[in-house]
Amino acid sequence: MAIDTATAPASAAGRSEKAPKRGRRPSSLLTVLTWILAIGFFSPVIWMVMTSFKQESAAASNPPTFFFEPTLDQYRAVLEAGAGSYFLNSLIATGVSTLLVIVLAVPASYALSIRPVKKTQDVLFFFISTKMLPVVAVIMPIYVIAGQLKVLDNIWTLVVLYTAMNLPIAIWMMRSFFEEVPGEVLEAAQMDGAGLLKTMRTILMPMVAPGLAATALICVIFAWNEFFFALNLTAAKAATTPVFLVSQMTSEGLFLAKLSAASVLASLPVVLAGWIAQKQLVRGLSMGAVK
Amino acid sequence: MSKGGLMKLGRKPDSGRSDGRSKGRLLAVVAAGSAALLALTGCGGAVGGGKEEIVVAIVSNPQMQDAINLQENFREQHPDIDVRFVSLPENEARAKITASVATEGGEFDVVMISNYETPMWAENGWLTNLQEYAETTEGYNPEDFVPTIREALSYEGDLHSVPFYGESSFLAYRADLFEEAGLTMPEQPTWDDIRRFAKELHDPAKDFSGVCLRGLAGWGEVMAPLNTVINTYGGRWFDMEWNATLDSPEVEAAVTDYVDLIRDYGQPGAATSGYGDCLTRYSQGNAAMWYDATAMVSSVEDPESSLVVGKTKYAPAPVEETEAAGWLYSWSLAIPAASEHKDAAWDFISWMTSPDYIKLVGEEISWERVPPGSRLSTYDIPEYAEVSEAYAEPTLDAMAGASQESSMAKPVPYTGLQFVGIPEFQDLGTRVAQQISAAIAGQKSVEEALRQSQRYAETVAESYKTGER
Incomplete structure (x- = not known):
């Protein structure tokens, strides 16, 4: 969400500046439109944050209440419900899997873009084809295999799955960033005697750093939000934050305010990560857009 | 990076050797990383010392949340048992419990099911027969369960799950x-x-x-x-x-x-x-x-x-x-046949479905929150009779019919x-x-x-x- 709102006005403004003959009026119109869209996209988040400070009965009231006495009760209840261990599991699953993905995706995409091997296209297609089968179609075999290996309810099972899940996307993304790097730069480096590792470290990586940040953040977001594997393969020990969120729901009784509080807490790390990496991201996400 | 920066990289063209060395270093890094990961995995699998651990899968309805909040009482009575909860909304819980019990996944020692599953799963041999446990546990009194519910949770005359609450x-x-x-x-x-x-x-x-x-x-x-x-x-x-x-x-x-x-x-x-x-x-x-x-x-x-x-x-x-x-309908507790901690699981179940638990909820939380419709004796408790005046009789009548x-x-x-x-x-x-x-x-x-x-x-x-x- 933070990314949407951060990039939308920036890129829209950028584009309008480049359209020289349009004059001021369309530009300000575009700005207004952008703001409306941004606020439209952001309103569910505002609603969630507001609801998290309400009492359950106020959260359920219809028509909705806009003026209420804010309370921290819901946050207290969420923290008392033991959110900590779920967050820790999410941190491990997200952090380690993203690290693994980057470690594996950077050399792979380097090989596929800068030093293309035979049948590069086939390899790339194979990677992306692993994303074509819906997860629900493979959950039963994965569940049975995990059960037989005795790794159900084990956080490292999720780490392996999340790595496998994000790797194709990361390779494709990193490949497009590597392709942006002009061949002359690499040739120059080679001429100057830089070896592979040196070229990677001092030339390539700084140039694709925004792309790397964008890729890593996408992996973090996907892993952090992943629900289906987490729900089916974990129980008491390895459950992650999304599983904690649904456990706040009930088919009997009110839960909107508490769920909102839990959701606010759950989205904070990703929003924070996006905010920290904002500068890199705007560059990273618009890389490849302008040829 | 500027071109000037590139020019400064003044190294003799010796790429073959440096490539070899860098590959070696890369391998070392990967090896070290894997070793660290394996070590961490070992730590991840460790369980708190000496206690028998049971995992309880329940539906996240308000009364079940109350049981989680009251777990200290159980821990005091059974210091040797460590209980962990998995609490999910009805649909997710049902899918997960069914998958685990049917494939003998063994993640759970206590599962919350209903009178829909109990007779079918008992027939498949997926559930532990609880009749003997119920009869031999002191003060448990299975005769006190609402008769229609008791019958609905029995297979061939034996209880295969016991009611936490019942409803009509x-x-x-x-x-x-x-x-x-x-x-x-x-x-x-x-x-x-x-x-x-x-x-x-x-x-x-x-x-x-x-x-x-x-x-x-x-x-x-x-x-x-x-x-x-x-x-x-x-x-x-x-x-x-x-x-x-x-x-x-x-x-x-x-x-x-x-x-x-x-x-x-x-x-x-x-x-x-x-x-x-x-x-x-x-x-x-x-x-x-x-x-x-x-x-x-x-x-x-x-x-x-x-x-x-x-x-x-x-x-x-x-x-x-x-x-x-x-x-x-009844949300009830059962022990999957694949559980390796059946006695500890029964200790927990008998705590959560006993007449004492009902009093505990009334005294610690409130009498309105007492799980209704499981035991006839609940309706004889004066405090509960007082708060439930408007609905106690309609509830019991509905269940009896x-x-x-x-x-x-x-x-x-x-x-x-x-x-x-x-x-x-x-x-x-x-x-x-x-x-x-x-x-x-x-x-x-x-x-x-x-x-x-x-x-x-x-x-x-x-x-x-x-x-x-």
Whole structure:
């Protein structure tokens, strides 16, 4: 969400500046439109944050209440419900899997873009084809295999799955960033005697750093939000934050305010990560857009 | 990076050697990383020392959350048992528990199931027989369970799960509005009465509906109340020879009346509203009547979440041809056959379903939050009798009458009142529910919906007719 709102006005403004003959009026119109869209996209988040400070009965009231006495009760209840261990599991699953993905995706995409091997296209297609089968179609075999290996309810099972899940996307993304790097730069480096590792470290990586940040953040977001594997393969020990969120729901009784509080807490790390990496991201996400 | 920067990289062209060295270093890094990961994995698997650990999978309803909050009491009584909870909403919990128990995944030592699963799973040998545990545990007194519930949780006369709470269905109505409008609820209302009252009190201009009924597609949503209507109208899903009978005139009359009632005097957006939505509408004062689970009282009568506390009275489930029409449901606890900690699991189950636990909830949380409908002795506790004055008797009466004998006009080859006790029903019920929801939404006629439903039911009936099952 933070990314949407951060990039939308920036890129829209950028584009309008480049359209020289349009004059001021369309530009300000575009700005207004952008703001409306941004606020439209952001309103569910505002609603969630507001609801998290309400009492359950106020959260359920219809028509909705806009003026209420804010309370921290819901946050207290969420923290008392033991959110900590779920967050820790999410941190491990997200952090380690993203690290693994980057470690594996950077050399792979380097090989596929800068030093293309035979049948590069086939390899790339194979990677992306692993994303074509819906997860629900493979959950039963994965569940049975995990059960037989005795790794159900084990956080490292999720780490392996999340790595496998994000790797194709990361390779494709990193490949497009590597392709942006002009061949002359690499040739120059080679001429100057830089070896592979040196070229990677001092030339390539700084140039694709925004792309790397964008890729890593996408992996973090996907892993952090992943629900289906987490729900089916974990129980008491390895459950992650999304599983904690649904456990706040009930088919009997009110839960909107508490769920909102839990959701606010759950989205904070990703929003924070996006905010920290904002500068890199705007560059990273618009890389490849302008040829 | 600028070109000037590039120029500074003044190194002799010796790429072959440097490549070799860098590969070696890369390998070392990867090896070190893997080693660290393996070490961490080892740590991840370790379990807290000496205690026997049990994992309990439950449905995240308010009363179950209370049990989690009271777990200290259990830990004090059983310091050698470490209990961990997995609490999920009904649909997720049901899918997860079914997968685990059926594949003997062994993640759970205690599972929360219902009277729908218990007889089927017991027959498959998936559950531990609890009869002996229940009889030999001091002060547990299984004879105290509500008889209809005890019977529904038994297989071949032995308990295979024990009730945490039990429920039937009844009609909640706003006594204050009835009085204002000069209406009187009969002792045993019929569905015609309900339609008449709903018409009188319906006021869409004020976002107030005459009645709230479930319309959400799902075998545990719209099908639950609707099946009790089908039962009391003399309809059934299958006859004794396993012929599907969803196209019979009785079923059509029942479904037509239910759908018309919702469409004419029900809540807006009824096709997507289930128990939760009706609970919100009724407890926020936006509906005059609500026919649903007796367990609603713990929310409807809770001043923290309800605006209609003390304004509600409860009448038996509306009937047509039968003497009673309520359903029977129980969230109960069972031990999967694959559990390796059966004794510890029973220690926990007997704590959570004992008469002492009921007193514990009353004293520590509140008497309104006591899990109702599991034990007869609950209704003898003076404090509980006091808070439950408005609904204790209707609840007990509804549960006592909830049997196929009193709620169905014709014999059926399956167990269950608001469900058909066969494994296929989760799927079949939901498919039929989708048809009904479409009819409620006005996308198709009741006749069309039932014609399609009949085809689904015929397919399922096939394997039962040929004696495969």
